[in-house]
Each structure stands twice: as C-alpha cells, then as structure tokens.
Amino acid sequence: MEQLHTYMQNTGLNPGGWRKYFSFFRMRFFMGLQYRTAAIAGMATQFFWGMMEILLYNAFYKADAAAFPMSFRALTSYIWLQQAFLTLFGAWMFENEIFDAIVDGNLAYEMCRPVNVYNMWFSRSMAMRFSRVCLRCLPILLVAGLLPEPYGMSLPASALHGLLFAVTIFLCALVVVACTMLVYVLTFYTISPVGLRMVYVCAVDFLCGAIIPLPFLPDGLQRVIELLPFASMQNVPLRIYGGSMSGGEMVRAIGLQIVWIVVLIAVGRMLCARAMKKVIVQGG
Amino acid sequence: MITMEHVCKSYRIAKRNAGLKEACKAFFRREYDEVHALDDVSFTIADGEMVGYIGPNGAGKSSTIKILSGILTPDSGSCLVDGRVPWKNRIEHVRHIGVVFGQRSQLWWDVPVIDSFALLKDIYSIPDSLYQENLEELTHLLDLGELMRSPARQLSLGQRMRCELAASLLHSPKLLFLDEPTIGLDAVSKLAVREFIHKLNETRGTTVILTTHDMQDIEALASRIILIGKGKILMDGTLEDIRRGGENMDETIAQLYRDYKI
Numbered sequence: 001m002e003q004l005h006t007y008m009q010n011t012g013l014n015p016g017g018w019r020k021y022f023s024f025f026r027m028r029f030f031m032g033l034q035y036r037t038a039a040i041a042g043m044a045t046q047f048f049w050g051m052m053e054i055l056l057y058n059a060f061y062k063a064d065a066a067a068f069p070m071s072f073r074a075l076t077s078y079i080w081l082q083q084a085f086l087t088l089f090g091a092w093m094f095e096n097e098i099f100d101a102i103v104d105g106n107l108a109y110e111m112c113r114p115v116n117v118y119n120m121w122f123s124r125s126m127a128m129r130f131s132r133v134c135l136r137c138l139p140i141l142l143v144a145g146l147l148p149e150p151y152g153m154s155l156p157a158s159a160l161h162g163l164l165f166a167v168t169i170f171l172c173a174l175v176v177v178a179c180t181m182l183v184y185v186l187t188f189y190t191i192s193p194v195g196l197r198m199v200y201v202c203a204v205d206f207l208c209g210a211i212i213p214l215p216f217l218p219d220g221l222q223r224v225i226e227l228l229p230f231a232s233m234q235n236v237p238l239r240i241y242g243g244s245m246s247g248g249e250m251v252r253a254i255g256l257q258i259v260w261i262v263v264l265i266a267v268g269r270m271l272c273a274r275a276m277k278k279v280i281v282q283g284g
Numbered sequence: 285m286i287t288m289e290h291v292c293k294s295y296r297i298a299k300r301n302a303g304l305k306e307a308c309k310a311f312f313r314r315e316y317d318e319v320h321a322l323d324d325v326s327f328t329i330a331d332g333e334m335v336g337y338i339g340p341n342g343a344g345k346s347s348t349i350k351i352l353s354g355i356l357t358p359d360s361g362s363c364l365v366d367g368r369v370p371w372k373n374r375i376e377h378v379r380h381i382g383v384v385f386g387q388r389s390q391l392w393w394d395v396p397v398i399d400s401f402a403l404l405k406d407i408y409s410i411p412d413s414l415y416q417e418n419l420e421e422l423t424h425l426l427d428l429g430e431l432m433r434s435p436a437r438q439l440s441l442g443q444r445m446r447c448e449l450a451a452s453l454l455h456s457p458k459l460l461f462l463d464e465p466t467i468g469l470d471a472v473s474k475l476a477v478r479e480f481i482h483k484l485n486e487t488r489g490t491t492v493i494l495t496t497h498d499m500q501d502i503e504a505l506a507s508r509i510i511l512i513g514k515g516k517i518l519m520d521g522t523l524e525d526i527r528r529g530g531e532n533m534d535e536t537i538a539q540l541y542r543d544y545k546i
Contacts, residue, residue, distance in 0.1 A: 020407045109383070111354070116375070276374075
C-alpha cells in the first residue's frame with residue numbers, strides 16, 4: 001500500500017497532486033496573455049497568410065473543382081480554422097526555457113521540487129498554447145466569418161460536427177503537446193536540441209496536414225500517414241468541422257487520437273523517468 | 285541528520301587535442317577520461333549544525349550538494365538524510381529541503397516575485413496559515429516589502445538573492461543547502477544574507493550546508509568546516525583547526541590547498 005502511495009506521488013497520479021500542475025498551467029497561461037503586441041502581429045500575419053492560401057486554391061479549383069477531394073467551402077473553413085488555431089497546432093512551437101533548463105542545467109531547481117518533471121512541463125506547454133490561442137482565435141474567426149461566400153468561414157456542417165470539433169481540438173492539443181514532450185525528453189540524451197527540433201518541425205508540418213490538407217495527398221500515402229500520430233493533430237478537428245469525414249471515419253479518428261495520447265504520454269514519461277535517473281545536470 | 289558513507293561519483297569526459305586531424309580522429313574514435321568527482325566521501329552532520337563546505341573549483345562540492353538534494357545518483361556508497369535516500373524517492377525527499385543555487389534562479393523571470401511565491405505554495409502544498417506566517421516573517425527579516433511586486437528580471441542581484449532565499453524557505457524546510465549564496469553580491473547584501481542565515485539557524489534550528497569561496501562567509505557562519513579536494517574529504521574540523529593564529533583566511537586556505545596539492 002505504501003509502495004503504491006509512493007508510486008502515485010512520484011508519478012503525480014494522486015488526486016490531491018493535480019493542484020500544483022494546475023497552478024503551473026494558470027501561471028503560464030496568465031503570463032502568455034501579457035504579450036499583446038506579438039498577438040496583434042501574429043493575427044495580421046495569419047490573416048494575410050490565410051488570404052493568400054485561399055486565392056491560390058481558388059485558382060486551382062477554377063481549373064477543375066471536381067479533381068479535389070474537398071469542396072471549396074470546406075477547404076476555406078479548413079484554412080481559416082487552421083490560421084485561427086495556429087498557435088494551438090504549431091509543431092514549431094517549443095518553450096525555449098525548457099530546452100535551456102536541460103542544456104545549461106537549470107533543471108537542477110526543477111528537480112528540487114516535489115513535482116513530476118514530465119507533468120510540470122506538460123501543463124506548461126498546454127498553457128502556453130492555450131493562452132496564445134485565446135488571444136488570437138476570436139478576431140481571426142470573426143473577420144473570416146464576415147468575408148463573402150465562398151471565401152469566408154462557414155458554420156460547422158451540423159451541431160454535432162461543431163461539438164465533435166470542440167472535443168477533437170482538445171484531444172489534438174494533447175497529441176501535439178505529448179509529441180513535443182518527446183522532443184524535450186530526447187534532448188536529455190542528445191544534449192543539443194537543434195537537429196532533433198529541425199527534423200521534427202519539417203516532418204510534422206508535412207505529415208499533420210499543416211502544409212496541405214492530408215486528403216490532397218495520393219491515396220496510398222494518405223492511408224499510411226493517417227495512422228501516424230501526426231494525423232491525429234489538426235487533421236481531425238479541421239476535417240470534422242467542414243463535414244468531410246463520414247460517421248465511421250470520425251469514430252475511428254477519435255479512437256486513434258485517444259490511443260496516441262495514451263501511447264505518447266506513456267513513452268514520454270518512461271523516457272523522462274529514465275533520463276532523471278541517469279541525468280548529469282550540466283554545468284557547475 | 286545526514287550521513288554519507290563511501291559515496292563515489294565519476295563523470296566521463298570526452299577529450300581530444302586541438303587541431304583538425306585530432307577532430308577527425310575523434311569523429312570515429314572518441315577518448316574518454318574518467319573524472320572522479322567524488323571518491324569515497326563520508327561524513328555525518330547533526331541536526332541544527334551549520335557546515336561550511338569548501339574546496340577549490342571542481343573539487344566535488346556541487347556534486348555532493350546535488351546528491352544530497354536528490355538530483356544526482358551516485359555510482360556507489362550510501363547516503364541517508366533524515367532516514368531518506370535522496371535519489372530513491374526524490375519527490376518525497378525534496379519536500380523537506382530547501383536549496384539555493386547562487387548561480388541560478390528559481391524565480392519566474394517575467395512575473396512579480398510574489399506570483400513565484402504563490403506558485404511555490406501550491407507546489408509544496410503549503411497550508412494557508414503557514415504560508416502567511418512564513419511570508420510575513422521572511423518579508424520582515426529579508427526586507428522584501430515592495431520588491432515582491434516587481435518582476436524578477438528587474439531586481440538587482442542582491443535583491444534577487446534575498447528573494448531566492450525567501451523562496452527556498454517558504455515551506456519551512458529542516459535542511460537548507462546553499463550553493464555559493466553570496467557570489468557576486470556587494471558588501472551590504474552579503475552582510476544581510478549572512479545575518480539572515482545566522483538568524484534562521486538560531487531561531488528555527490535549520491541545518492545549513494553552505495558551499496562558498498568566500499572565506500568571510502565561512503568565518504561568519506560556519507561552526508564546522510569540511511574541506512574537499514579532488515573528490516576526497518581532506519579535513520573536517522572547526523574554524524580554529526584551520527586558522528593558525530590570526531592570519532588572513534584567504535591566505536590560510538590557499539596555503540591549505542597547496543599543502544594538500546589540490
């Protein structure tokens with residue numbers, strides 16, 4: 001019994017222990033809300049980017065709309081939501097403080113706290129993404145909603161699709177953070193995060209549908225990519241919203257999201273616990 | 285009560301000579317050197333003691349502190365802190381200790397210090413009444429007042445160090461590790477920090493282990509001194525054992541380092 005208690009404390013699973021991770025979340029969340037200028041600049045960029053993308057696709061669709069697996073309206077919603085929630089999805093968004101803590105040894109302080117390092121970083125990363133998205137998503141959605149048909153944002157395909165969008169975007173955030181956590185944890189082993197980070201960002205941007213939506217890829221390739229954890233990111237909520245997934249596909253996609261969340265977190269925690277055992281805190 | 289018995293820790297360090305040819309060679313075959321950071325270290329520290337832990341750079345001071353605070357796992361040997369093995373159950377252990385690393389910061393850079401304190405309250409699950417009590421006492425003793433409302437990045441080093449000390453004591457630890465707490469501080473701040481540590485030890489009976497290169501810190505604070513060099517404990521005694529008749533402390537220590545060839 002006592003062993004179980006100790007185990008639960010070490011892994012942060014005991015119910016009373018959640019409070020501190022929530023505090024990390026809150027702290028980081030409010031901190032993130034301070035950066036107003038960055039948010040305004042970001043919104044302008046994202047709005048412009050969304051426009052350009054839509055004009056580009058518009059040209060393609062004019063040539064032959066039937067050649068595409070998504071309707072133009074579903075595609076514009078995809079693009080606007082993608083821009084509005086960019087800072088929730090972004091594979092390139094890492095917290096440099098976490099890398100610094102590992103590389104220069106500030107981790108020493110974090111290890112002197114009665115917290116599970118994995119959980120702490122996880123809640124921090126979630127908070128950072130949520131605070132940024134809170135500042136940015138509404139103005140972009142609002143403006144995109146006011147644009148004329150078919151360039152603007154449309155409502156979800158149905159109320160159910162809207163609800164599932166909300167659920168899957170949350171699951172998507174968990175998958176995204178669980179993946180970035182792996183990059184942080186692997187930095188314990190590689191010492192420098194640079195290479196890993198570069199490969200990760202390039203690969204994930206393509207594989208998650210950030211560059212072009214996954215349905216636009218060739219069938220064979222798409223079938224393989226859809227099984228990867230990266231397809232459980234923005235691909236799922238964005239496609240559900242526009243109604244370009246059938247009922248069976250949606251159930252499978254949500255199931256896969258949950259499977260990946262469990263697997264990625266389990267692997268991340270295991271690697272993190274192993275790293276903690278053999279860690280040599282760098283520098284003096 | 286802290287006991288360390290026959291603790292050893294070595295690091296593997298990649299080595300090569302300068303030059304392109306050597307660099308290419310190292311690409312295929314790397315040479316490593318074993319550095320014994322700690323080599324059969326044993327000592328016992330009783331509750332309420334103030335111990336100065338001294339030695340030249342790279343002697344193994346920080347490694348010892350890291351092992352005692354559960355961050356580092358030694359290669360061999362045993363270590364008990366109030367009946368706990370620090371690295372076996374890190375989370376349970378660190379609840380009862382406070383640590384200040386003089387060269388690092390535990391305060392959140394961008395938010396007022398008081399927010400960092402509030403976060404620590406939740407991290408350590410400090411009850412409200414105890415938190416208020418400690419905060420008031422520490423604010424008074426360290427003269428924090430207005431400082432707590434500024435972000436950590438805008439504090440001077442001396443101001444920040446006072447806040448760091450407060451941060452590490454909010455949960456009333458029985459044991460406090462200070463790793464070079466006065467590094468880079470001006471005379472006034474140094475005196476304030478020393479006086480505070482002294483008071484803390486007197487009133488709360490907190491055990492303090494202090495590493496420093498500042499011999500005046502040692503003179504002002506430590507009743508017992510442990511000298512470490514090249515990973516071995518060379519001397520364990522009182523200030524008087526080291527001082528040989530009123531000489532300047534720095535010279536005495538330098539002579540001691542020369543005597544031991546460290």
